[in-house]
Amino acid sequence: MGMSDYIEKGNVLETPFGYTISVIGGKWKMLILYLLAENQIVRFNELKRKIGSITFKTLSAQLKELEADGMIIRKEYPQIPPKVEYSLTHKAEALLPVLEQLCDWGVKNHNN
Structure with a gap:
């Protein structure tokens, strides 16, 4: 079944393109992936500071979704205060040329 068959049946989200959009779509996910690519390993507060206008709740939700989709690794250190770092998976690194x-x-x- 080709993409046009899915579109005709109203199932565009079931296509490979639909899957891609579900993983990286929205206002923040590509920006988060870009920042992780540029900085390798980033802590939550550093991501929040670099993005600026995102809320803590939204950033947390976006990170959870990216982790669930296998795009980022969340590493938590058992210390006080808690330390959590995020980095890209190989799956996400394979997407970097497309983001470029x-x-x-x-x-x-x-400007056109």
Whole structure:
């Protein structure tokens, strides 16, 4: 079954493209992946500070979704205060060239 067959049946989310969008779509996920790619390992508060306008609740939810989809690794250290670090999985690293292409497209088309 091709993508057009899924679209005709109203099942676009069941396509590979639909899966991709479900994993990285939305306002924040690609930005989070980009920041993790740039900084390797990042703590929650550092992500919050770098993004700026995201709420703690939204950032937490986005990180949980990315972790559930196998895109990030959450490592918690048993100490006081608690320390949690996030990094990319190999699955997410395989997506980085696509994110770079999206960034290049933005550079070329932002002011057009």
